[in-house]
Amino acid sequence: MAEPSPQLIERARAGDPAAWQQLIEEQQNYVYSVAFSLMRRPEDAADLTQEAFLRLCQVIGSFRGETRFTTWLYRLVVNLGLDVLRRRGRSKEAFLDDETIDVPDVDPLIDPALIADRQETAARVRAALNELPTAYRLALTLYYFQELRYEEIANVLNLPLNTVKAHIRRGRLALASRLGTSEARKAP
Amino acid sequence: MTCAEFRQRWADAGWGASDDPTGSATHLDNCPSCAAWVARQRALDDALATALLIAAPAELSVRLARIPPAFARPATESASQRVLGFAFLVVVALGAIGVSGAALGFVLGLIWPAAADALQAITLILDSPLVGYYQNVASTLLEALATLVLAALVILRMPPAPSPSEGR
Numbered sequence: 001m002a003e004p005s006p007q008l009i010e011r012a013r014a015g016d017p018a019a020w021q022q023l024i025e026e027q028q029n030y031v032y033s034v035a036f037s038l039m040r041r042p043e044d045a046a047d048l049t050q051e052a053f054l055r056l057c058q059v060i061g062s063f064r065g066e067t068r069f070t071t072w073l074y075r076l077v078v079n080l081g082l083d084v085l086r087r088r089g090r091s092k093e094a095f096l097d098d099e100t101i102d103v104p105d106v107d108p109l110i111d112p113a114l115i116a117d118r119q120e121t122a123a124r125v126r127a128a129l130n131e132l133p134t135a136y137r138l139a140l141t142l143y144y145f146q147e148l149r150y151e152e153i154a155n156v157l158n159l160p161l162n163t164v165k166a167h168i169r170r171g172r173l174a175l176a177s178r179l180g181t182s183e184a185r186k187a188p
Numbered sequence: 189m190t191c192a193e194f195r196q197r198w199a200d201a202g203w204g205a206s207d208d209p210t211g212s213a214t215h216l217d218n219c220p221s222c223a224a225w226v227a228r229q230r231a232l233d234d235a236l237a238t239a240l241l242i243a244a245p246a247e248l249s250v251r252l253a254r255i256p257p258a259f260a261r262p263a264t265e266s267a268s269q270r271v272l273g274f275a276f277l278v279v280v281a282l283g284a285i286g287v288s289g290a291a292l293g294f295v296l297g298l299i300w301p302a303a304a305d306a307l308q309a310i311t312l313i314l315d316s317p318l319v320g321y322y323q324n325v326a327s328t329l330l331e332a333l334a335t336l337v338l339a340a341l342v343i344l345r346m347p348p349a350p351s352p353s354e355g356r
Contacts, residue, residue, distance in 0.1 A: 017257045049244065057256075122239040144236050175236065
């Protein structure tokens with residue numbers, strides 16, 4: 001994904017309407033996808049996305065460029081989403097720390113036919129993703145979006161680095177397994 | 189390096205890892221099994237990357253377009269700038285207090301002699317014999333007025349005289 005240019009961010013911070021709209025247009029799909037990973041329901045994801053952009057325009061002045069803008073933005077989205085879920089009665093730990101899944105200790109194999117039809121693949125992967133715990137979905141979403149590094153994902157999710165690595169590794173395995181592409185072939 | 193070590197390192201490296209994430213290109217070049225494994229990982233990555241990005245609904249885009257940039261705040265200052273700003277405000281406030289006090293003293297200095305003269309004049313007037321005379325006149329007039337009011341009340345409350353027909 002395209003990290004917004006520093007010039008665009010600066011203009012948006014200064015209240016330039018055109019820059020602000022451009023920033024929203026560039027980021028809305030990514031923010032919505034993160035929100036969807038967290039909330040699971042489209043309407044909740046849409047509400048969270050809107051809330052995130054409203055919040056963004058209040059706090060964008062505090063962005064100092066110490067991290068990538070998108071990392072900072074996703075952290076804002078995740079924190080807002082966790083607040084929403086907390087108000088609904090579940091703790092953050094219930095989402096990000098305690099969830100575990102059973103995954104086969106196998107190498108994920110991808111059938112070339114699987115990726116021949118990207119639309120169908122996307123639908124199948126999304127269905128499989130929906131069965132994963134929130135932490136895995138979020139970690140995978142952040143990992144694949146703009147190739148966030150493990151450290152950045154750990155920063156966004158406020159989780160230990162090793163936890164993030166484990167979430168991504170196990171999430172990939174679980175997805176491969178649920179997509180029916182796994183093969184019990186261990187490394188020699 | 190064993191295949192297991194290579195795959196563990198490959199997985200640990202994450203993004204930013206190219207074909208040689210951990211200096212293990214030699215193993216990859218010489219191990220068809222791991223080369224195929226890496227190809228499968230990338231196929232899975234490709235499938236996931238495609239699936240995980242979800243387009244925002246059009247209705248949401250309309251809602252987002254309505255968010256005005258008016259909320260946008262200018263960049264906040266650094267800590268040192270905040271300290272300097274606070275110090276400046278303190279200096280300005282102290283200066284304002286000093287100027288206000290000086291101005292108040294100046295005004296009072298101008299007004300006070302005249303006010304003292306006025307108070308002295310009022311005291312002299314109150315001590316004058318004419319004041320006692322006018323006080324006596326006022327109290328006499330007040331007493332006369334009260335007497336008239338009482339007399340009027342007595343007259344109004346007297347019972348009416350009986351008519352001639354009532355005597356028979």
